Amino acid sequence: DIQMTQSPSTLSASVGDRVTITCRASQSISSWLAWYQQKPGKAPKLLIYKASSLENGVPSRFSGSGSGTEFTLTISSLQPDDFATYYCQQYNSYFSWTFGQGTKVEIK
Amino acid sequence: QLQLQESGPGLVKPSETLSLTCTVSGGSISSSSYYWGWIRQPPGKGLEWIGSIYYSGSTYYNPSLKSRVTISVDTSKNQFSLKLSSVTAADTAVYYCARVNRFYGMDVWGQGTTVTVSS
Numbered sequence: 001d002i003q004m005t006q007s008p009s010t011l012s013a014s015v016g017d018r019v020t021i022t023c024r025a026s027q028s029i030s031s032w033l034a035w036y037q038q039k040p041g042k043a044p045k046l047l048i049y050k051a052s053s054l055e056n057g058v059p060s061r062f063s064g065s066g067s068g069t070e071f072t073l074t075i076s077s078l079q080p081d082d083f084a085t086y087y088c089q090q091y092n093s094y095f096s097w098t099f100g101q102g103t104k105v106e107i108k
Numbered sequence: 109q110l111q112l113q114e115s116g117p118g119l120v121k122p123s124e125t126l127s128l129t130c131t132v133s134g135g136s137i138s139s140s141s142y143y144w145g146w147i148r149q150p151p152g153k154g155l156e157w158i159g160s161i162y163y164s165g166s167t168y169y170n171p172s173l174k175s176r177v178t179i180s181v182d183t184s185k186n187q188f189s190l191k192l193s194s195v196t197a198a199d200t201a202v203y204y205c206a207r208v209n210r211f212y213g214m215d216v217w218g219q220g221t222t223v224t225v226s227s
Contacts, residue, residue, distance in 0.1 A: 001171060034213030036155075043204055043217035044155065050211065087155055091213055095168050097145075099155040 002026050002090050006100035012108040019075040021103045023088035028068045032092040035064055035073045038102075039084045047086075048073065075105075083107055110135040112205050112218035120199075120225050126192040130205030130218060137186045138163040143208040146179060146190045148201040149220075156201075160208050161188055195225045 003026040013019050023033065031051040036044035046055045048064035051071055061076045075082055088100040116128035130144065137144060145160040159169040161179045169177050178191040192199060203223055207216040 036214075038155075043220050044214070045217075046213055046215045049213045049215075053212075055212075055215065089155075089157075089213060091210070096171065097157040097160070099157065102154045 001096055002029060002092060002098050004088055004090055004098050004100040006086075006088055006103050008103060009101065010104045010106060012106045013078050014108045015078055015080060017078045017108075019078050019082075019105060021073045021086055021088075021105075023066075023071045023073070023100050025069045025071075025090055025092075029090045029092035031067050032090060033064075033066070033071050034089045034091065035062075036087045036089065037082075037084045038087065044087060078105070110207065110216050112207065112216060114203060114205050114218045114221040116221060116223070118222055118224060120195055120223060121227050122196055122225055123194055126190070126195050126199060126223055126225070128190045128203055128205075128221065128223070130188050130190075132186045132188075132207075137181065137188065138183050141209060143168075143210070144181070144188045145206050145208040145214060147204045147206060147214070148199075149204070150198070150201045158190065158192075158203075197225050199223070200225045 005024045033051045035048040038044040052064045085102045085104045111133045113131045120126045143160040146158040159179045161167045176193045181188040202220040204220045205218045206214040
């Protein structure tokens with residue numbers, strides 16, 4: 001099974017900060033990586049697919065990069081609505097999809 | 109606009125079978141472009157993919173749950189369902205259904221339903 005490891009687990013930041021979250025896969029997944037945002041009591045929301053493609057309607061301050069085993073999600077200028085938990089997910093194979101453990105972005 | 113809605117009992121006894129249904133509205137479950145999946149989230153923890161199904165009935169399950177999971181589809185009702193047998197307290201979670209695309213990931217989610225395993 002492919003394991004996904006996110007870092008950090010928690011991140012404290014201020015409005016306007018540039019924020020970067022890292023996700024590492026235990027083996028190569030090409031670019032088959034998605035990023036989701038989840039707020040308390042809500043379903044996850046797709047932000048980024050295929051490592052760097054922005055989902056329709058997602059603000060351009062969100063961006064994704066990477067391939068193989070190393071990936072990053074960047075928020076260029078953190079906004080109040082961005083305080084949430086972020087998950088990466090690999091979908092290299094239909095047979096097994098895996099999420100990272102999540103990164104909580106908190107107000108500093 | 110596509111919407112997914114989970115339904116089923118909110119309380120299940122230990123050793124029994126958890127059964128949930130996801131109803132798809134605003135689109136067809138028989139679309140060749142999508143799979144349909146179940147994901148769960150225990151209280152205060154992360155997301156776990158349970159399994160996915162194609163409208164034809166092809167299924168893929170998380171290896172860690174495979175022995176207890178059955179996902180089925182009813183195209184006439186535009187629904188797909190989850191059964192998880194021999195549940196324990198560790199199966200207490202919010203259960204989500206989602207539309208799954210091979211290229212885009214999970215792009216549409218239901219609101220989630222809380223299932224508690226307790227006697």
